[in-house]
Amino acid sequence: MGYRFTVEDVAFLGSPAGEAALAEIGRLALTSASYLADVAAARRMAGDRAPMLLETVLLRRKAAIKLSSVDSWLFTDEALQQATPWQVAAHRARRFAGRVVHDVTCSIGTELVHMPGFALGSDLDPVRVAMARHNTGLPVVQADALRPVTRDAAILADPARRDSSGRRRWRPADFTPPLDTLAAVYRTRDMAVKCAPGIDPADVAWAREIELVSLDGQVRESCLWTGSLATPGVRRRATVLRSDVDAWTITDASPDDCPVTAPASWIVDPDGAVVRAGLVRHYAAAHGLAQLDPRIAYLTGDSPPPGIRAFRVVEHGRYSEKALRQVLGRHGVGRLEILVRGLDVDPNALRPRLRLRGEAEATVVLTRIGHTPTALLCKAERIPG
Structure with missing residues (x-):
């Protein structure tokens, strides 16, 4: 504390x-x-x-690691831990262009400061209200998010997902404020609600669009969009933000026709936002890739998408520890990255049993193709963006 x-x-x-x-x-x-x-x-x-x-x-x-322009900002430790990384906040703010925005859980103002037009904030905590006023120079008032103090503004909300002891709450009804109550109070408003990435779409049927957002390979959040802030015809979206390449997005309005084939020259492990959003097939179709198995997220093809880390296939075959140990020994692999999907394998428990020796570095992808446990020995490469 x-x-x-x-x-x-x-x-x-x-x-x-x-x-x-x-x-x-x-x-x-x-x-x-x-x-x-x-x-x-x-x-x-x-x-x-x-x-x-x-x-x-x-x-x-x-804060300098997570936020931008914080030289004169004031924080509490808890508020900083909960703050949205500036890249994610700036991305969300762009969808509010041309709107008057009311951040009804503004905390210390880390989202409020990125809004492109007129914005105001409110929070129940008087200390955070005072800090948000100092940090943003915008109008901020002390108010309950469930008692609206504006009429026509678009709403931004970030319900608290931890209890007083710091433990995570997983049920939307236990958030502060509860999600369904928040949605009911602002049912006539355009709204964006920041949530944990594991939110069950069945629990938020009122959300017109659910956006999963990742930053530098880590899934950060889901954002629930309502009213005209939601994109017509889109229910699910994945947005991938990276420090070294341009951001990109894909939605369930995109084609999802992709084949299921044997391993080709490359294995692609889609970004976590794509997987969480259920858009693996859409991503594959957009980049000319195929699935190894219709129930597994690994993709394969002869040309990986730009700007990602992909895995060039060296050889592959049926997986067993004995067979994998022989393959690794033949290639002189001493440093091994182990990726697993679809098999009950603990990489940390497996690694010492493989008795790695040699100077080579490699990645092994362990997965199931149909009913066959499969090992794909690969070389990881960063594809130019």
Whole structure:
């Protein structure tokens, strides 16, 4: 549990005196080696205010990895943990272009600041309200998300999915506020609701479009879109954001006709957002790929899509530990990445039993093709974007 800020703390930290004190504390290294000495120095410099100053400096350093332009921002530890990465927030904000937006669970303002037009926020927590005002310069009020304080604005909401002890809540009825109640309150509004990526579509039948979003290979969230913010004719969407290549998206409105074939020159493991959104066949059709098995997400083809990490097939055959050990020994593999889908194999338990020796590095894809357990020895390659 981090330092518990008060509204008075926020007022001081946002004042010229607070900014000067933060600048002074910010010169401390605060590394694991220097931490105790630095804390003692901070207490000599700032007295009773040292804890909140130290916490703010440390949170700003941590936030720089996740958010953009945070040099003067104020955070709580919990709010920073819950904050949406700036790339994901900026992507979502683009769909609100031309709208007045009300973020009804705005927290410290990390989504609000990316909105392209007029936006306002509200939150129940007075400390977060004060921080959001400081961070964004936008109108932010203290209000319950389930008691609307605007009339015609499009709505953005991010219900809390942890209880007071920090444990995750999995049932939408246990979110704060509950999803169905939120949907009922804003049933006449256009709305986007940020949720965990594992949300069951059956639990949110009121959502017109469900978008799964990944960032640099990690599935970050699902976003539920309603009203005219949803794309006509689209129920499911996968959006893939990466730092090194352009973002792309695919929906269930795309063709999904792809064959099922034997392994070709390459194996492609689709991005997690594509898999979670149930759009593997759509992705395959878009890139001229085929499925190895209609129930498994691995794809194959002679030309992988640009900008991804794909696996060039060296050889493949029926999987058994003995057969795989022989193949790896023949190729002198000493470093092995193990990917598994469709088989009950624990890579961490399997690896030591393979008795790897040699200088070569490889990837083995373990899967089921029909009823046959199959091992595909591959070389991983980054395909130019």
